[in-house]
Amino acid sequence: MLYKRCSKCSASAKEKDANFCSNCGQRFEENHCSNEECENNKINLDKNDCYCFKCGKKTTYFIKGYSQVQTDLPF
Template identity: 40%
Template sequence: MICPKCKSKSNYDFPIFCHICGTFLHNECSNDDCELNNDDCKDKSIQPNDKYCYICGSKTTFNLENYSDIIICPNCKTKIHHEEPSYCHECGALLTNYCSNDDCELNCQYDEKCALDNSDKFCFVCGSETTFKIEGYFSKDI
C-alpha cells in the first residue's frame, strides 16, 4: 500500500498506520452516520483505491482533500476530520504532544509551547517526559 500523505510504500500486507509518517491507512467512509461505520458492518470494507463509499456515496477518507489532516485520537482512537483540533471531540484528550517541563527552552522561547512529534516520549531539548507519555498513550494499543 502507498501512503496518501507521504507517498511511501509499505512492505507490510495490511498496515494500519504508515511506518514513515504515522498516517492512518485504513480507507473508510468519511460519513460517520453511514451504516458501513457502525459496529455491525466492521467485516465489510472499502478497498484502498475506492474514492467513494459504495453504501452512501460519500467520499472515502483516502479521497478527502485534507486526508493528511485526519488525526486519530491517541486515547480513544476516534477519527477527527477538523483542521488543527486541540482536543478530541469524543473523549477530550489533548491531540498535540508537548514537553511537560514548563521551564524547558522549547516552552520558554516562544509565546506558546512548541509541539513535539506525536511519537516523542521525551523532549529532545531537556529530556523531560512528553505530555503523551505522561497521559499513558504509549502504553495503549494504537
C-alpha cells in the same frame, strides 16, 4: 498514519488539523515537553516523541500513555 488521540475517550482524530474529538467533543491536546521551563513546553512535538529532545523530560503524551518508547524499529 495516526492522528492525535482524544485524552478522554482515546478515539483518533479524523483529520490532522482536527481540534475536537468527533466521538465525545473533547478538545485535542498537542504533545509538549512536561518541563515548563523548557522551550519545547510551548512547541508541538511529534506525537510519537516520548522524551523532549532539548531537556530529556517526558512529553505530555508519554505521561498520558499516548506514545510509547519504541525499542524495535521496523527500519
